């Protein structure tokens with residue numbers, strides 16, 4: 239099997255040496271951070287397996303699908319609707335990257351003071367280590383933050399495969415109109431790519447598929463509201479990260495199976511940590527795979543993370559798309575409305591985010607809020623001020639990057655924060 | 660019952676020994692390259708029933724010595740300051756590699772705290788590097804009698820940039836005492852911006868290695884318009900707090 243994969247990677251143009259380093263680092267990291275946790279639910283086995291096969295079996299699946307004429311489409315933001323990609327038989331994969339790989343290369347083409355998320359996806363491309371990026375037929379960028387906007391220009395130069403969709407920065411009527419037009423343009427682009435016309439029937443099917451995925455993630459979130467928490471923040475984070483890669487139907491089923499188990503745990507009062515363990519809500523920037531740093535730090539400092547107001551988290555599954563539409567146009571309109579509800583800091587003003595944080599803190603019975611920003615992420619760094627003044631829970635700001643050099647200091651801050659709860 | 664509080668900082672290891680809940684000894688030594696060995700020596704010397712570690716190296720001790728518990732420096736400083744000076748409400752600690760400000764309630768519980776990130780701006784290390792550039796020994800700093808009028812300004816708080824600013828001021832012929840004042844000013848400026856994020860009230864304790872610097876203290880009082888208390892035990896508050904935490908854990 240190993241042999242097969244190597245050939246597969248080679249055919250994709252992966253740099254085997256760099257890739258080997260990545261896989262080794264990942265395996266070691268995973269062992270240290272994930273497999274050392276206690277009282278993990280049985281249902282996590284599937285997700286452990288998915289991680290171990292992230293560059294193997296899942297890529298094989300993608301390539302097989304491609305052979306049947308399906309297209310693989312990479313995205314970087316939760317404003318790009320997966321339903322539309324799937325409705326033309328495409329497969330949607332998230333390409334945001336959460337590891338410090340290829341940074342030296344990336345810094346040759348990007349300013350040094352770029353957020354690590356951007357550095358990572360450019361670095362992954364420059365060092366040819368990501369089989370997902372290499373499998374893609376189309377990369378859909380979006381005009382959210384300035385860094386990403388400009389990085390897509392560079393990414394296009396490197397791949398010739400980038401299509402950028404315009405996302406407005408205000409939720410006014412004009413903004414909504416623009417977004418709607420952009421979704422229609424995206425439909426044309428996807429139809430052209432897949433050489434097929436989107437049908438109402440297929441569209442409706444896929445709206446349902448993605449809704450089911452969101453429902454499962456909502457169910458998982460809800461189960462985290464119990465004390466003792468039946469699942470660790472790290473494990474829940476992993477499930478949310480995998481949502482961007484895995485086949486949605488299979489994924490949904492596995493999340494629901496996990497939730498069945500967690501429900502049993504809740505009934506029996508079983509948790510990953512004792513009842514009364516301090517409960518933390520994290521809010522801020524996305525946590526792209528394998529960015530587990532903050533959760534690991536918090537959960538090894540005597541607390542449990544009970545929710546993420548993040549794009550790997552609530553901003554991904556915050557609401558459903560109504561399923562009872564009778565034309566593609568109507569469906570796209572409903573889609574646009576749902577997606578524009580996402581409270582990302584790239585919008586101004588963005589009071590919905592504060593509301594969301596307050597609601598989550600209440601629903602999940604959080605006792606403290608950790609505000610997470612990736613260094614140099616202007617939108618989220620700015621909003622920290624408004625969020626801090628609006629919430630009345632103990633508040634800790636963490637501004638960091640993917641490196642491990644600040645772990646000592648961050649750990650002290652997390653521990654001290656948790657001691658005060 | 661003997662309890663040993665160890666505060667393993669980046670520059671010094673501070674030790675506080677409690678015997679039957681009474682503080683009987685304070686001691687410190689350079690951390691050097693072998694903090695673990697040095698701590699184990701202390702443990703062998705005082706043969707405590709319980710070791711409590713805090714500071715940057717706390718986990719190093721915890722991972723290598725079974726009868727050890729840990730707590731963060733923040734809580735340790737709060738407990739230590741409250742033990743020595745029960746009325747304390749604000750603590751400033753300028754240590755070797757980080758600066759912290761803590762605000763406490765009447766019972767000594769931490770209400771809010773701020774700490775610098777990985778950057779060394781405004782820490783003991785910052786002062787040390789600037790002094791080196793100016794040719795001052797840390798030990799001689801207290802012999803200088805500096806007035807508070809700052810004539811030149813260091814505009815950068817980044818250690819690397821500030822150092823080159825210092826060098827260019829020297830080249831311009833600015834007296835080194837004047838440059839030193841601007842460095843104190845820069846440190847105080849940074850500290851005040853951190854203090855703005857918490858509530859500052861009297862009784863304000865200045866702790867950590869830099870607290871014995873009387874000129875720095877003077878600059879601080881001047882900027883904050885508040886009386887700043889330094890205690891003989893100021894450098895040891897973390898170790899004392901660790902000991903107190905140990906006592907409270909054993910009582911439970």
Ligand code: SF4
Nearest residue numbers: 314315316382549582
């Ligand atoms: S934070 Fe904003 S720009 Fe980034 S993925 Fe989320 S919605 Fe998109």
Ligand code: SF4
Nearest residue numbers: 353355383385523615
């Ligand atoms: S983390 Fe911030 S700066 Fe980085 S891509 Fe997302 S919005 Fe842009």
